[in-house]
Amino acid sequence: MLILSPSILAADFSVLGKQIKEVQEAGAQYLHVDVMDGSFVPSISFGMPLISSIRGTSDIIFDVHLMIASPERYIEEFAKCGADIITFHLEAVRDPGVVIDKIHALGKKAGISIKPATPIEAVLPYLGELDMLLVMTVEPGFGGQAYIPESTERIRQARKFVEERGLSTDIQVDGGITADNVHVVLEAGANVIVAGSAIFRGDIGQNVKDMLKSFEAFQK
Numbered sequence: 001m002l003i004l005s006p007s008i009l010a011a012d013f014s015v016l017g018k019q020i021k022e023v024q025e026a027g028a029q030y031l032h033v034d035v036m037d038g039s040f041v042p043s044i045s046f047g048m049p050l051i052s053s054i055r056g057t058s059d060i061i062f063d064v065h066l067m068i069a070s071p072e073r074y075i076e077e078f079a080k081c082g083a084d085i086i087t088f089h090l091e092a093v094r095d096p097g098v099v100i101d102k103i104h105a106l107g108k109k110a111g112i113s114i115k116p117a118t119p120i121e122a123v124l125p126y127l128g129e130l131d132m133l134l135v136m137t138v139e140p141g142f143g144g145q146a147y148i149p150e151s152t153e154r155i156r157q158a159r160k161f162v163e164e165r166g167l168s169t170d171i172q173v174d175g176g177i178t179a180d181n182v183h184v185v186l187e188a189g190a191n192v193i194v195a196g197s198a199i200f201r202g203d204i205g206q207n208v209k210d211m212l213k214s215f216e217a218f219q220k
């Protein structure tokens with residue numbers, strides 16, 4: 001199943017609740033929530049208080065992407081404030097297996113994200129335990145960047161590893177995805193698509209529909 005996860009990093013925070021409703025009503029299945037700490041990545045976005053308050057406005061699946069150092073310190077808090085899927089960076093932890101177990105023990109889905117320079121093979125020891133593998137298609141830290149073309153081969157490789165092992169792990173892509181280039185990542189094997197600028201700039205409802213139309217065109 002192909003899933004759209006609009007990233008609220010590109011939303012207008014003064015009307016965030018309204019914009020979340022708009023993406024959900026137009027058919028987006030997840031909401032991508034980028035948490036940045038100014039340490040693992042240069043920028044700071046938002047944290048638990050914002051997630052708690054938007055949790056009250058929508059029942060959409062919260063797909064929380066933690067771009068923070070030592071994320072194991074905060075797993076309980078993110079679970080408590082409303083995350084459904086918690087994705088942390090492989091590069092930010094010492095023992096990824098322990099973090100995955102912690103997320104699962106709280107009844108949440110676990111994802112690992114890897115930066116563009118991290119070999120896909122680095123995630124193989126954990127692949128069997130993961131609900132989702134996030135292959136970053138830009139350097140994490142900012143919205144609005146251009147898709148890194150070398151990502152396509154990495155997505156293909158990730159899909160191959162998942163299939164060879166008979167797993168059902170979702171493969172998520174994040175960064176620089178638009179209705180025009182989404183077919184490239186779908187063809188390579190991604191099935192959970194994050195898009196920020198392409199959804200929240202302009203007519204939000206129409207942007208979601210255009211992206212879903214691109215999904216349909218790919219499936220034909």
Ligand SMILES: O=C(CO)[C@@H](O)[C@H](O)COP(=O)(O)O
Pocket residue numbers: 007009010032034065067138139140141142143144145174175176177194195196197198
């Ligand atoms: O995690 C990140 C950036 O670090 C992303 O989720 C961005 O928010 C995606 O934004 P666009 O590239 O689609 O504008």
Ligand SMILES: [Fe+2]
Pocket residue numbers: 007032033034065174194
């Ligand atoms: Fe993200």
